[in-house]
Amino acid sequence: MSVTTPATNARKLQIGGIVWLALTIIVLAIGFYHACTAPTEATMGNLYRVFFYHFPHTILSFLFPYLNCFASFAFLYWRTRNPESAAKADAFALASAEATVLYASVGLATGMLWGRAAWGIWWTWDARLTTYLLLWLLYVSYLLVRRLSAAGQTEVISAVLAIFAAIDIPICFMSIRWWRTQHPAPVFGGSADSGIDPSMYPAVWWNLIAWLMWGIFIVGLRYAIERRRQRAASANALGFLYEDAALEAR
Amino acid sequence: MTPLAIGLPPFHTLAQRHLVYAYCAVWFLQFGYGIYLAVQWRKTSRP
Numbered sequence: 001m002s003v004t005t006p007a008t009n010a011r012k013l014q015i016g017g018i019v020w021l022a023l024t025i026i027v028l029a030i031g032f033y034h035a036c037t038a039p040t041e042a043t044m045g046n047l048y049r050v051f052f053y054h055f056p057h058t059i060l061s062f063l064f065p066y067l068n069c070f071a072s073f074a075f076l077y078w079r080t081r082n083p084e085s086a087a088k089a090d091a092f093a094l095a096s097a098e099a100t101v102l103y104a105s106v107g108l109a110t111g112m113l114w115g116r117a118a119w120g121i122w123w124t125w126d127a128r129l130t131t132y133l134l135l136w137l138l139y140v141s142y143l144l145v146r147r148l149s150a151a152g153q154t155e156v157i158s159a160v161l162a163i164f165a166a167i168d169i170p171i172c173f174m175s176i177r178w179w180r181t182q183h184p185a186p187v188f189g190g191s192a193d194s195g196i197d198p199s200m201y202p203a204v205w206w207n208l209i210a211w212l213m214w215g216i217f218i219v220g221l222r223y224a225i226e227r228r229r230q231r232a233a234s235a236n237a238l239g240f241l242y243e244d245a246a247l248e249a250r
Numbered sequence: 251m252t253p254l255a256i257g258l259p260p261f262h263t264l265a266q267r268h269l270v271y272a273y274c275a276v277w278f279l280q281f282g283y284g285i286y287l288a289v290q291w292r293k294t295s296r297p
Contacts, residue, residue, distance in 0.1 A: 047265040050272045057276070098283075106279050110272045117268040214280065221287045228294040 017220065024213040031207035038203040047117050052203045054110040055187070056211040058132075061103035062169055064215065065139065067096040069166035072159035079156070087230050090155045093162060095222035097142050099215055104136040119182065128183035131172035138165035 031052070041048035071093035078086035111129070116122045123129065142165060145158050176183055187194055196204065261267045 045265060047269055049269055053273060053276045102279060102283050106276050109275045109279070113268045113272040113275065117265045211280075214284075218284060218287060221291060225287065225290050225294055232294070 013224070017217070020213070020217055020220075024210065024217055027206065027210040027213055031203070031210040034203035034206050038200050039197070044118060047114065049203075050110055050114040051187075052207045053211075054107060054114060055204065056208040057103045057110065058107040059208065060211060060215050061100055061107050061135070062173055064096045064100040064103060064219070065135070065162075065166055065169050067219075068093050068100060068139075068142075068162050071096060072162035075155060075159045086155075088227070090159070091223050091226035091230060092219075093159065094146060094226050095219045097139050097146075097162065098222055099219050100139045101136065101143060102218070103211075103215065104132070104139065108132065108136060124182045126181040126183055127175040127179040128172065128181045131168060131175050135165075135168050135172050138168060141165075 035049055035052040038049070038052070040046055071089045074089035075086050075093060078089060111132075112122050115124075138161075142158055142161050145161055146154055149157055175181065176186055185194060187196060261270055
């Protein structure tokens with residue numbers, strides 16, 4: 001009969017992570033192949049291939065902030081009821097916030113490079129670009145709060161900030177539907193004449209799946225690192241308590 | 251069609267260059283962060 005210990009669980013998780021990473025790299029390679037071999041677009045030529053990386057990153061940069069928001073709510077709910085679950089929620093909130101900044105940075109960089117070549121300008125203050133920059137700034141400020149605020153209240157302050165920051169997500173997502181913008185109208189789920197040629201679907205969906213898998217991997221790894229850090233901090237704090245108790249007992 | 255549909259370097263047009271820059275920026279940011287996390291994972295010892 002086998003016995004499950006925390007060490008064997010950790011080993012299984014590590015092996016699972018390596019298998020997931022290997023699968024992700026294969027799917028990323030398939031996505032890259034489809035991005036390179038999709039038919040050339042009629043008006044923009046090959047430049048439109050930026051879309052195959054820009055679209056997944058932008059969509060996923062709207063998903064991770066919601067995870068961050070839910071985890072922050074969970075942290076605030078559990079912090080006085082169940083400190084262990086609260087610590088897990090806080091670690092997950094941090095991991096998803098870093099993924100948000102990463103994916104939004106990629107969305108901004110690819111969008112600006114595309115805009116310079118397609119429109120002749122790097123940036124314009126239209127509703128989509130402005131609200132997207134605001135989204136990026138909000139989550140950068142979230143990470144700065146976590147890094148720079150005084151110990152003890154960091155988790156609570158950042159959780160409250162995360163909940164308010166999430167308000168920008170639907171505004172940014174809907175901006176190209178609500179207002180006339182320099183940014184193109186929605187490609188999927190837009191007006192009747194929106195959409196792309198079906199021959200381009202494989203490149204879009206493979207890359208969306210690939211970057212989603214990569215996002216799950218980095219959020220999982222960041223979460224595991226943060227949990228290790230939390231356990232090390234708890235062990236250190238307990239060590240100090242035992243030392244103090246031993247000194248008082250003398 | 252060549253495997254890389256935009257052709258091979260050197261890239262002469264702005265559109266070609268920016269397409270290559272965009273793909274390089276994605277890989278640099280994503281895999282750079284992945285390598286940073288791998289280093290952090292190795293550095294954080296199990297308590």
